[in-house]
Amino acid sequence: xxxxxxxxxxxAIAPLLPADQTLWLVLTLHCLIGLAGAGVAYYKGxxxxxxxxxxxxxxxxxxxxxxxxxRQPRPL
Numbered sequence: 001x002x003x004x005x006x007x008x009x010x011x012a013i014a015p016l017l018p019a020d021q022t023l024w025l026v027l028t029l030h031c032l033i034g035l036a037g038a039g040v041a042y043y044k045g046x047x048x049x050x051x052x053x054x055x056x057x058x059x060x061x062x063x064x065x066x067x068x069x070x071r072q073p074r075p076l
Contacts, residue, residue, distance in 0.1 A: 030059040031055075033055075033060050033062075033063050034056045034060075034062050035056070036055075037051065037055040037059075037060075037062035037064075038051040038054070040063065040066040044066065044069055044071040044072060045071055046069070051066065
């Protein structure tokens with residue numbers, strides 16, 4: 001008796017996966033720019049977890065905002 005778990009076929013969802021290399025390049029650059037933005041924000045005293053999320057979802061916008069922010073003093 002086949003259960004849905006045993007009859008799972010990756011080829012059924014393969015057409016749904018992005019195959020264009022340009023798309024992968026753009027997404028990779030988006031994430032790298034966002035990680036740079038998170039690093040800048042952390043250097044300026046902001047919450048790293050929040051800025052990692054913002055950086056990975058907003059990319060270039062997060063980097064630009066992080067570059068324009070003023071530095072916050074870190075509590076001792």
